[in-house]
Amino acid sequence: MKSLLRGRTARVAVVLAAVAxxxxxxxxxxxxxxxxxxxxxxxxxxxxxGIPPIFxxxxxxxxDKRGYYKKYGANVELKGFTTGTDAVRAVQAGQIDAAWxxxxxxLTLISKGTPLVAVEGMDKVDWVVGSNxxxxxxxxxxxxxNIGVDSIGGARYQALQAMLTKCKLTIQDxxxxxxxxxxxxxxxxxxxxxxxxxHLDDLAVASSHGGTPxxxxxxxxxxxxxxxxxxxVTTRDNLAAKRSQFVKLLKGDITATRYMYKPxxxxxxxxxxxxxxxxxxVTKTALRQYLKLNWWPLNRSGLGKASITRTIYENVKLGxxxxxxxPAWKDVVDTSLWKQAYKAVTPVRKRHR
Numbered sequence: 001m002k003s004l005l006r007g008r009t010a011r012v013a014v015v016l017a018a019v020a021x022x023x024x025x026x027x028x029x030x031x032x033x034x035x036x037x038x039x040x041x042x043x044x045x046x047x048x049x050g051i052p053p054i055f056x057x058x059x060x061x062x063x064d065k066r067g068y069y070k071k072y073g074a075n076v077e078l079k080g081f082t083t084g085t086d087a088v089r090a091v092q093a094g095q096i097d098a099a100w101x102x103x104x105x106x107l108t109l110i111s112k113g114t115p116l117v118a119v120e121g122m123d124k125v126d127w128v129v130g131s132n133x134x135x136x137x138x139x140x141x142x143x144x145x146n147i148g149v150d151s152i153g154g155a156r157y158q159a160l161q162a163m164l165t166k167c168k169l170t171i172q173d174x175x176x177x178x179x180x181x182x183x184x185x186x187x188x189x190x191x192x193x194x195x196x197x198x199h200l201d202d203l204a205v206a207s208s209h210g211g212t213p214x215x216x217x218x219x220x221x222x223x224x225x226x227x228x229x230x231x232x233v234t235t236r237d238n239l240a241a242k243r244s245q246f247v248k249l250l251k252g253d254i255t256a257t258r259y260m261y262k263p264x265x266x267x268x269x270x271x272x273x274x275x276x277x278x279x280x281x282v283t284k285t286a287l288r289q290y291l292k293l294n295w296w297p298l299n300r301s302g303l304g305k306a307s308i309t310r311t312i313y314e315n316v317k318l319g320x321x322x323x324x325x326x327p328a329w330k331d332v333v334d335t336s337l338w339k340q341a342y343k344a345v346t347p348v349r350k351r352h353r
Contacts, residue, residue: 148196
């Protein structure tokens, strides 16, 4: 047991040291001029959160490793960032073409006039607040606690804001502590953190390690399961300049999603998901949960009016978006590219209306 704990502690130390170094390099990259930017007109650099990637990036790597992007002529480079907010800032700076952004963060930027537009989305949320402390077993006991988030204002932070409403608390009632990417669960396993905002795959990691179990204290499903989780955003100028490449990218994503939901593909997809740094047993557990949740939208854009409008409404209530200037759904999305891509890769008899 002692050697196991030492191993966990060493792993966390390495991870956190790497995160610190990556944060410095990410900051430098964000400050850099439009270098990445505008690589060739026929290429796309797509940012995603996590180094190594968080689980949502599995589809990107399925599309890449299975050759679906190449199949449709999309020249795609995948680039990891410490957090999704860092990736979006790189889009703003012109360093990359598009990024997967936490929906509340993208909506907040759009409400302030940032010319971002979403071309694809993920509209199922899986957030929970987990605890491995016997002194934190109810929602009310979160008051005054240090709680792990990815960044201040980031995806886990804003999910925490929403979940705290279940126990009539606000973000001012707790102490958010930054653990970028998936490092919070490692810190919990090492005893350096006892409460954090977590994904389903984080819970799978905790379960695989044994020791003190991580209990779910509150989930987003208890407060509002109908919000949008993530959006693939680019700038409106870049979308106009590279529209055909984005359509090709979406063809690859649609095809990859269909592959992922095939029962015979399960083992291969779980193997690709080990890019997250977790072992195969963990990725299989997490993948089963995410496929059951329909986390990656199958034969739909993930840009539904209801979920995005709901997320706008909730973030106005939380104070992230000004009540006097909330964006409308039509200000946030462009569904025409996804529809074009879907039509191109779907036989007429199988199309959803």
